[in-house]
């Protein structure tokens with residue numbers, strides 16, 4: 012965690028599978044890896060089970076907070092939905108409209124998993140996209156899912172490189188999903204989170220048998236950083252509220268750790284009397300200015316209403332705003348996507 016005078020940034024990994032479904036390690040084993048890497052929280056989501064939640068496995072494991080939700084899917088195995096802060100798995104026969112709605116009614120946090128997934132030409136991998144776009148009541152979506160991107164990029168000719176350098180191969184969230192997210196965010200707050208979809212799978216390519224993406228490798232890739240009013244509480248119920256509230260309120264940014272530690276990234280929009288951060292809204296005035304600070308030199312982009320409003324290479328960048336809308340920031344290292352903020356809404360004066 013890092014704290015400056017504005018907020019505390021807690022860094023964690025979201026969407027992790029264990030032996031409770033199709034993962035390859037226990038919660039304890041995965042938590043030990045998270046601790047070793049100095050992460051602040053882990054959000055587990057096994058398929059259609061809350062077994063470990065029922066067994067009381069949520070809590071602190073040394074310094075790391077472990078929270079347990081689950082991943083719901085429909086009867087066609089599409090529309091995967093991460094549901095957190097719910098104590099019971101919803102009926103398996105529910106439609107996406109139903110499980111999204113019921114989760115919301117019960118005060119749970121719901122996030123569309125790998126919504127734009129297109130898997131590559133490799134027939135061993137089918138895709139599990141979101142198809143029910145008319146649903147209402149979701150809190151957010153995965154804008155970057157490591158497994159999805161990896162399988163989309165996987166081709167026959169690149170499989171050796173993809174298996175040996177899985178993190179380096181990642182490019183950035185797809186334009187498809189960023190466009191969708193910008194559109195949805197124009198209507199209201201929609202959280203964008205990054206996830207790994209960690210399983211520790213075994214990959215077979217001819218004579219090769221390899222664990223691709225050991226948990227430890229994945230935990231050094233796509234991370235979600237939460238902006239908290241104060242450091243993460245050591246009390247489980249309070250810490251849980253802090254994490255879920257920050258995601259719900261879009262107080263977050265996403266990074267690929269492969270290109271550098273992103274904790275000190277900063278995006279704000281300052282007006283004459285107040286300053287907004289991701290998740291906030293602010294009224295447009297004569298001096299309203301977007302300010303972005305990157306931890307390392309990169310290509311910084313300001314996106315407004317889905318379009319690039321301004322871009323510059325460096326570590327710091329500010330830009331005067333003249334139009335209302337939803338704004339977010341991106342940072343690239345070379346051609347690789349590194350940091351993606353959530354939106355700030357700028358209202359007409």
Ligand SMILES: [Zn+2]
Nearest residue numbers: 082091124139
């Ligand atoms: Zn899934």
Ligand SMILES: [Zn+2]
Nearest residue numbers: 026028082208
């Ligand atoms: Zn999953």
